[in-house]
Amino acid sequence: NAGVTQTPKFRILKIGQSMTLQCTQDMNHNYMYWYRQDPGMGLKLIYYSVGAGITDKGEVPNGYNVSRSTTEDFPLRLELAAPSQTSVYFCASRKRDNEQFFGPGTRLTVL
Amino acid sequence: QKEVEQNSGPLSVPEGAIASLNCTYSDRVSQSFFWYRQYSGKSPELIMSIYSNGDKEDGRFTAQLNKASQYVSLLIRDSQPSDSATYLCAVNDYGGSQGNLIFGKGTKLSVKP
Numbered sequence: 001n002a003g004v005t006q007t008p009k010f011r012i013l014k015i016g017q018s019m020t021l022q023c024t025q026d027m028n029h030n031y032m033y034w035y036r037q038d039p040g041m042g043l044k045l046i047y048y049s050v051g052a053g054i055t056d057k058g059e060v061p062n063g064y065n066v067s068r069s070t071t072e073d074f075p076l077r078l079e080l081a082a083p084s085q086t087s088v089y090f091c092a093s094r095k096r097d098n099e100q101f102f103g104p105g106t107r108l109t110v111l
Numbered sequence: 112q113k114e115v116e117q118n119s120g121p122l123s124v125p126e127g128a129i130a131s132l133n134c135t136y137s138d139r140v141s142q143s144f145f146w147y148r149q150y151s152g153k154s155p156e157l158i159m160s161i162y163s164n165g166d167k168e169d170g171r172f173t174a175q176l177n178k179a180s181q182y183v184s185l186l187i188r189d190s191q192p193s194d195s196a197t198y199l200c201a202v203n204d205y206g207g208s209q210g211n212l213i214f215g216k217g218t219k220l221s222v223k224p
Contacts, residue, residue, distance in 0.1 A: 042216040043199070045211060048211060098145075098203050100157070
């Protein structure tokens with residue numbers, strides 16, 4: 001199993017541009033999550049999904065959108081990128097017992 | 112606002128010593144507790160989970176949980192330089208949505224050879 005995979009690893013965006021961060025898991029987990037991690041600030045939940053077709057907002061959803069058309073994929077969309085969205089983004093999935101497993105992350109810079 | 116508090120460190124210990132990492136949480140009804148290790152520039156890696164009061168041991172790692180005091184700790188015995196990382200404490204948001212996790216900001220551990 002590859003676990004949780006994310007693409008791209010790095011990206012630089014200009015202010016106002018849009019992009020989609022890809023996340024795929026092959027563990028057949030229903031629950032998936034998107035976090036952002038800023039230096040010294042811990043992990044903040046952006047969006048989560050409890051299964052295909054079901055998504056909900058986390059703590060910091062503004063400026064982001066998600067979709068979940070399949071169990072495996074949970075892309076995160078940034079519309080109109082802003083410097084405040086410069087961060088490291090992690091996707092995670094979890095088993096029923098709350099153990100979450102993280103992908104390798106995407107480092108995004110908005111200039 | 113539910114919170115998970117950790118001392119940011121850095122915590123510096125000599126090689127071979129015991130490293131003790133602490134975490135307190137505000138939500139009294141939380142049921143699941145986790146420790147993640149995060150090397151610089153890498154993603155968090157789950158190293159311990161604990162659900163019941165008391166100790167849970169896995170190799171050189173021991174997690175301790177005291178729900179009455181709302182306190183979780185991680186002990187690393189025989190610390191090695193390779194243990195140098197940031198350790199994140201996470202607690203499930205039991206009263207919130209679908210068992211989401213609330214993370215502390217992490218404690219940076221440095222093990223000196």
